[in-house]
Amino acid sequence: MLSKEDIFKKYLASKNLKFTTERQVILDRVFADHKHFEADELLVDLRLNDLKVSKATIYRTLALLVQSGLLREVIYGERHAHYEHVYGHEHHDHLVCNNCDKIIEFTEHRIEKLQEEVCKKYKFKAESHRLQIQGLCENCSKKNNCAVK
Amino acid sequence: MLSKEDIFKKYLASKNLKFTTERQVILDRVFADHKHFEADELLVDLRLNDLKVSKATIYRTLALLVQSGLLREVIYGERHAHYEHVYGHEHHDHLVCNNCDKIIEFTEHRIEKLQEEVCKKYKFKAESHRLQIQGLCENCSKKNNCAVK
């Protein structure tokens, strides 16, 4: 299997783009930790680690990482992009707590099977999907049993 | 069963708000057609029908309609709110065509059942969910077999 670097380099090459130091730095940092993140969080994270890459480059590189298939963009009802790893990570969906914003990932193959059935029924050719369940996580629903937030 | 108007009037009364002409106009227009829509589309639609309601009133009234339970907000990966009818409409999910933006609604109770299982497993108290499958609709996938868009 190709490494992240190889995939990214290959993608860049196919578009006649270069694998620059900045792109390397961003790639490394993005995959250093397995979490959902936002462009601005990445920026702060790079600053904290004394890695200087300008904001514009971060935005441009994230777009390239998405295009190369290494990242995907997920939106949680907010007005800015959230990213997560595609590389090295099984497809999953999300439970999102409305109270504490905690995100629980889950995988349920039977749901995916049923989605395939639905697509077949409508002759729809699925490329991606996104299932998000909003509600209260265990902790928050305990709290909210007694008193409103 | 209460009509849309009755539900809205009741909600407004409970908040000491008035059922004004503008609110009536917006309610009517929103339910005149069974489609997903965005605040801005509604604005254009009202203009085209020579119904003059200011932008601020549209935004405020949509918020009231959501609060009253007549509408819900759905987001399709864009950065702004999308609305759909709750009143008179069974819960459903969406197939969204990446090519022509067509939206197909579907209902699959077995998926909902499995979602309940998942929630139980994580002791998560679901309040709402949203499943969206992106891809190509029948028409567009035919077209795209031969040539790239």
Next chain:
DNA sequence: TGTTTTTTTAAAGTTATTTTTAAATATAAT
């Protein structure tokens, strides 16, 4: 009717995210 409260309007303001710009730098090709 006169007074108070609520609502509407158009326009300006806000906010946060993302994109563009123009100059400086780096890389690749000839």
Next chain:
DNA sequence: ATTATATTTAAAAATAACTTTAAAAAAACA
């Protein structure tokens, strides 16, 4: 080396989706 192409940067600008404002209009109340 010279030329062309691509990239980065910081700052400014753009974008988009609302929201606020202050004045005017409408409705409810006394």
